[in-house]
Amino acid sequence: MDNNKDNSKFCSCDTKFQAFPLMNFSHSYPSSDIFSTTGKLEFRDRFDHFLARMGIDRMNHVVKPGLYKLGDPDKTSDIIVSANYKLSFDSVRDSLQHIDCYILVLDTKGINVWCAAGKGTFGTDELVKRIRLAELTKRVEHRRLIVPQLGAPGISAHEVFNRSGFKVEYGPIKASDLPEYLNERKTTPEMRKVKFPLKDRLILIPIELSHLLLPTIVLTLILYFFAGPLASLAVITTVLAGTVLFPTLLPFIPTSDFTTKGFILGIIVAIPFSILYLTDPNTSPGASILGSIIPLLIIPSVTAYITLNFTGATPLTSKSGVKKEIYRYIPILAFMGGAGIILLLLLGTLSFLEVI
Amino acid sequence: MFNSYLENTLEYYPENCINCHRCIQVCPHNVFTEGNDHVKLTNPTSCIECGACAQNCPNEAIKVEAGVGCAWAMIRAALKGKEMDSGECGCDDDGKSCC
Incomplete structure (x- = not known):
């Protein structure tokens, strides 16, 4: 492609210009x-x-x-x-x-x-x-x-x-x-x-993943050392649910709101972790119960937040609707995520002190 | 339940419509369809407020608060202390845009 002739740089916003007459x-x-x-x-x-x-x-x-x-x-x-x-x-x-x-x-x-x-x-x-x-x-x-x-x-x-x-x-x-x-x-x-067919949705996955790559790696490593491999697997699962499963399954997940769709996915992927923690024979009953509640609080709130942010990548959502979703759900997600993190820290501290 | 997209800011004034069909041509969600004297607002809840119809209506028969339905941009704007509607887009904030 020969496009080397243009050495000038244009800026669309630098000049205002007038209407001009038709030329012969x-x-x-x-x-x-x-x-x-x-x-x-x-x-x-x-x-x-x-x-x-x-x-x-x-x-x-x-x-x-x-x-x-x-x-x-x-x-x-x-x-x-x-x-x-x-x-x-x-x-x-x-x-x-x-x-x-x-x-x-x-x-x-x-x-x-x-x-x-x-x-x-x-x-x-x-x-x-x-x-x-x-x-x-x-x-x-x-x-x-x-x-x-x-x-x-x-x-x-x-x-x-x-x-x-x-x-x-x-x-x-x-x-x-x-x-x-x-x-x-x-x-x-x-x-x-x-239209927003499967091919158009799948092609967005690498970009979505690249946005979250760094925090995912950091959290995976931190949780691996402080809470074990299952916790770091939960981090990876949460991110993949929001960035891979969600775009793939978008039209098939119940409800219209992106946040609730993501929340449903989050609950589904959180349940196995919850069960694994609950039935872990190596932990005390108190730690098991706390450990089973935490994934149910944190995972859905994070996937829901990721999927809410997917709205801008689609040709499907209006500004009014997205704004409504933000006001409706962000406080709930923040509360759930916050409660989950507090319980996680509590569990870590109690385990460290060998109380439970 | 769990559908935040049932209401939007689209307003249609059929008395101003000159039946030029521009709105039908530009709408990506088939919100308008052909009618006898003027176009018909058939699927108002499908509107995503892109603003194409109002922008291209030569007789101001359509009004809409146009904007981009992007949660990321709105949340970023809110975190920066700006209006959520400021229209800022988060996808090209690399400092390379000349404006």
Whole structure:
């Protein structure tokens, strides 16, 4: 991919600009740079996708913002708008392998279309600015842009038209539906409905795990030395329940709230630990009872907290709903977790003093 | 029980609707469907408040307090002493964003 021509750095928020008149393309020629790309993904692209999915160097999977030509587009070719997150850009060019078109890449600071639209970086201002910088009015004779539907929270189509003369057409959610969309020129209700299938959920697991890796290792080691291997296994089980089991089973776990779903999972994985502590022949009755209560308090409250935090990784939850979940459940989780930790410390102290 | 998502801030004013179908095109949860004189608000509880419909409605027929349903961002904002609704996103706070 030849994208070395652009040495300038653009910031979407540094300038406000005015509406500009439509230009007559037949008398002027574009002077701005245009990059070339292909619809073929190379090994190094796929390796970069792998790193991005693993959460490695997370903010650096970027492409240069600007106009790209794919194949050999002419003045009638479509312009597809995308974000400068490599996974977004690559999914667009991968789906358009044999189609000559332009891809207009907005500067979203390396963030995907949906998240950037929510933040406003994939937005009307940035789109109008990129139309101007790429001198689109000189490159094409039509005035149409295909914007991904999930970019719509950041874009105001009528405002883009008023400020640039370009008409926004909302394309499909998934880039893989682009060829069909380009044939039919309209999205079907099926294309417009956001889905969150197993594959999309599983691919998030490494990132979720990477967020919790360090505290998990530290707690596992601490509990291994102070409370034994079963306790450190409980830590690992708790984290895996929240980060692996939960995304995998999401649609099948009862209740709608993410916190209660996580709580149910937490109870299920806590029960075996509770039973093991209760029936441990090497501990006194008092220690057994305390030991069996602690996992039931701590494990569900931690898994529930992890799964509540998964809301932002899904296209399923509203701000009002998440806020309600926070107010409803965080006090309960904090109380349960706190009580569990106090009992754990009590059990440790009493065992140390050989009281029980 | 255990469904915090039954209510949201979506408001629809059909008298302002000019039946342009923009909201239908942008909604990722099929909240709006086609009607005779104006679009119909069919699945209001499916709304995730992304704001795409209101942002793209040319005649202010839709209002919604748009935001991102991300507990992590809200809890982080609250811990930093900011409003939970401040719209801050926790995913790119590496100091590399220029804004």
